Amino acid sequence: MSKAPQTSPPFPDEAAEAPDKPGDSYVQSFARGLAVIRTFNAERPEQTLTDVAAAAGLTRAGARRILLTLQTLGYVEAEGRLFRLTPKILDLGFAYLTSMPFWNLAEPVMEELSAQVHESCSAAVLDRTEIVYVLRVPTHKIMTINLSIGSRLPAYCTSMGRVLLSALSDEELDAALDATQIVAYTPRTIVDKDELKTTIAQVRAQGWAVVDQELEAGLISLSAPIRNRQGRVIAALNISGNVQRNSAKQMVKAFLEPLQQASRTVSDLVARRG
Numbered sequence: 627m628s629k630a631p632q633t634s635p636p637f638p639d640e641a642a643e644a645p646d647k648p649g650d651s652y653v654q655s656f657a658r659g660l661a662v663i664r665t666f667n668a669e670r671p672e673q674t675l676t677d678v679a680a681a682a683g684l685t686r687a688g689a690r691r692i693l694l695t696l697q698t699l700g701y702v703e704a705e706g707r708l709f710r711l712t713p714k715i716l717d718l719g720f721a722y723l724t725s726m727p728f729w730n731l732a733e734p735v736m737e738e739l740s741a742q743v744h745e746s747c748s749a750a751v752l753d754r755t756e757i758v759y760v761l762r763v764p765t766h767k768i769m770t771i772n773l774s775i776g777s778r779l780p781a782y783c784t785s786m787g788r789v790l791l792s793a794l795s796d797e798e799l800d801a802a803l804d805a806t807q808i809v810a811y812t813p814r815t816i817v818d819k820d821e822l823k824t825t826i827a828q829v830r831a832q833g834w835a836v837v838d839q840e841l842e843a844g845l846i847s848l849s850a851p852i853r854n855r856q857g858r859v860i861a862a863l864n865i866s867g868n869v870q871r872n873s874a875k876q877m878v879k880a881f882l883e884p885l886q887q888a889s890r891t892v893s894d895l896v897a898r899r900g
Contacts, residue, residue, distance in 0.1 A: 655692075658682065658684060658688065658692060659692050659695070659696070661682040661683070661684070662678055662682050662684070662689060662692045662693065662696070663696070663701070663711070663715065664682075665677075665678050665681035665682050666710070666711050671710060671711075672705075672708040672709065672710045673708065673709055673710075674707050674708060674709070675689055675690055675693065675707070675709070678693060678709065693709055697709075699714075700712060700714045701714050701715050719775075719776060726751075726760065726860075726861075729760070729761070731892055731895040731896060731899065732749055732761055732852070732861075732863070732892045732895075733761055733763075735888050735891050735892050735895075736748075736749065736761060736763045736863070736888065737763050738888070739763075739863075739865070739884060739885065739888040740763040740765055740865075742884055743865055743880070743881050743884060743885075744765060745765055745865050745866060745867045745881070746762070746763065746764045746765050746865070746866045746867075747762075747763045747863070747864065747865055747866075747888075748761065748762045748763070748773070748786070748863075748864050748866065749761040749762075749786075749852065749861050749862065749863050749864075750779075750786045750787075750790070750861065750862055750864070751790070751860070751861050751862075752781060752787070752790035752791070753778070754802065754805065755780065755781055755782075755802055755805050755806040755807075756778045756779065756780060756781055756787075757778065757779050757780075757781050757784055757786050757787045757790060757862070758776065758777070758778050759773055759774065759775055759776065759777045759778075759779075760775060760861065761775065762774060762775060779841065780806065780807075780841075781802070781806070782803065782806055782808060782816075782822055783811060783815050783816065783837065783840040783841050784837060784840075784841055784847060784849075785835040785836060785837040785847035785848055785849035785862075785864050786835075786847070786849045786862035786863075786864045787862075788825065788826055788829045788835040788837065788849070789829060789834065789835045789849045789850065789851050789859070789862040790851075790859060790861075790862050791826050791829075792826050792827075792829040792830035792835070792859075793830075793851065793858070793859035799823065799826065800823075803819050803822060803823070808822075811840065811841050811842060812839055812840060812841070812842065812843050814838060814839045814840045815840040815841070816840060833850065833851065833886075834848070834849060834850045834851075834882060834885070834886065835848070835849045836848045836849075836874055836877065836878055837849075838869075838874040839869060844868050844869045844870065845866065845867075845868065845869075846866070846867050846868070846869055846872070846873075846874050846877055847864050847865070847866045847867075848864060848865045848866075848867075848877050848878060848881055848882060848885055849862045849863060849864040849865075849885075850862070850863055850864075850882075850885050850886050850888075850889035851863075851889060851893075852889055852892050852893050852896065853893040853896070853897075854893075854896055854897065855896065855897040860896070863885065863888060863889045863892065864885075865877070865881050865885050867881075
C-alpha cells in the first residue's frame, strides 16, 4: 500500500496564526494557550520549552507562562526539561463528543452494520478542509495508519469528506477547496478542482459517495450522510473495505443499501431526540 497521510493537521504553523484584527471580543491569551496545546501531537508527544515556543510562534517567556498555567490546571506535566500532555486533556475532546446528538445513538447501529457487512464502519464530521473521526468500529486493518477517534484526513479525497462537502453551499465549497492543499496520494486521486466540484455535485445529487483508492492504494470507502431534525447534514457514516475483497462496484451493490438504512436509522434517532 502507498504511504497514508499524516493524521496531524497539514499546516503545523496554522495553530499559531491569529485572525486578522478579530475585535475586542477576541482573547489573545486564550488563543495562545490553545496554540500551545496544539503543538503536541504524535510526532511531538514531549517537547522542551524552546520547542513549544517555536512551534506556537511565541516567546520563551510567553510559552513558559502558558505551560505552567496548564500544568497547574493538570493538563500538562513536566519531567526534567520535557513537557507532555496529561490524560486530562481528553476532557476537552470528550466534552465535544458527548455534546453531539448522535454520539450514543450511532454506535450500536454502526456495530450492527459492521457485523452485517464484515467491514469497518466509521463516522466523521467536517472541520474546514478535513474530516475528523468521531466514532469507529474497526474489523480488518485496511490502512497503513491506525485510525481512531480524533484522527483527521483530507475531505476532498475521502468518501465521508465528499458527503460532508456536498452539503455545503457553492460558495462554501469553493472556499473549502481553495483552502485545501490538494495533492495526489495515489495515481487515482482527483486533484483538478473543477473535476472535484463535478464529483461532489454528483454526490449531492445521489446522496452518497464512493471513493476508489484515491486516499490509499487498495482502500475503497462508501459513505452516506447523517442528518439532524431539520435535515441538515451533521456527520457522515462510512464502510471501508479492501479492493482484494470487493471492487468499488461490488461494494456499492452489496453495501450501499445497508449503509443507507443505517444512516437513516441514526438520522431518525437524532431527530426523535432533538
